[in-house]
Amino acid sequence: MSKTLRALILFIIAVAAPTLVEGGPIPSLELTPPGEAAVAPDIALNDLNGNPASLSGYRGKVVLLHFWASWCLPCRDEFPKIKALWQRLKDKDFVVLAIAEDSHKAAEAFAKKEDIGFPVLVDQYGSALRSYGIKALPASYLVNREGRLEGMAVGAREWDSNAAYDLISGMIK
């Protein structure tokens, strides 16, 4: 066995060692403000019924743009919290736009099981994922009535908390 081969085997063992390491706790509602008053990139996708829908179509409402996938365990855990928030605010100018980074079939099955009442758009080729530069799920973006980003969160958040309710209620007023 050559020296290069041996060196590479040692290298792979060294690189693989961190697989035992895990991360920290779930933050509560730490939203990152956008660097500037950034306009939220528009999203134009089809919903679960095949009808076209876009983010700009909800201009005038506060939108929680939520990227998720049914295979993502943190997303599944977070979904009931988002649903709870939506149920408290659905009669006001607030909408949750769930962007499924999933197949139509999987997103439809999940939406049916969870009895989701807000729109689910299927990002079949990942164009929305790309335009927001998302590298991890779940990812959420709060968009104000003017279509500007107010805050973003990568990872699960306590969307059913009073802090979330107060924050969005403040944006609706």
Added chain:
Amino acid sequence: MKRYIPLIIFWLALVHSSTAWAFGECGLSCCIGGAVNSGGALAENLGLSFQYEYMHMESILDGGREISPTGALNQNWKRGGYYTVPDNMIMEKYTLTAAYPATERLQFLGILPYVKNNMDMLMKSSTGTVMRHRMDTVDGLGDISLLGLYTAYTDAPIRPSRRLTLGLGLKTPTGKNDERTSTGAMVHAMMQPGSGSWDPLFLANYMRAFYPLILQANLLYHLSNKGDEGYEYGDQLSYDLIARLQAHNYINLGLEINGIHAWRDKDHDGKYSHPLSSMMDNPDYTGLNSIFLSPHFQIKIPNTGGSVQVKYQTPVFQEVNGLQQVVDWRILMSTSWAF
């Protein structure tokens, strides 16, 4: 210096991987299947992969039958002349692959190989004496390939259950194909770092996933053209069937069947051909059918866009035109990073 190349790339990857994912998030690179092969990584911005390949060749086949080196010598040596056969050959290749997703459906790949070939030979002289000698090491930059991969269909962007990818590429003649030995003789065509030709590449990949099991089929057709030294390698069709099991969040286990059908080479100008004196320099002794069984495992590195993979290939079927030295085993080790 060469042994430090993987460590340097690893270090650069660590320095430049700014994304750290906390618990409660799914880093996307952990869930993105390779577009071309089980080790490839699709990057959101840029992907880099470094692979080391070690190929050991010792067995000689006469058609589908194994023959000893002395048997091959005696079969071809003619009294008054001399004849050489390879005794064993070690071919090493270091490959750096860069992937850039231009759009959500189109990705460009650049593949930069560096090759290092060694061979021991047996020669039967005009007096009938058999001698062993070592060819000078041939190493250098190989032929750079550029590929465009288009996602013709996918049912989901990240963890699809069905995906069809089509590719078109070009192998460029960047590697030297006129390396000579210390005696001034042209090195055997198959030992040259490059082919001297511009060759189109056609690729198709179909992926069907039943998570945690992922199945893939690859087809790659390499259409060879005549090189600037007049040598034309045979076209090559590679086909792979890949089964990959996500055994753990960070560990994939896989089994592949890798097939190759290579057509015969042509030496238009006769610069490399010495069929009466060398088994290696006979275009009639080129072209083969090979099927390899390749177990592999892949470890994804948490909180980064990186992974490492090791693949071992062993032949289960080989049939060649004429007499040829064939691959006994091959090991491929790679690390991939998505930035």
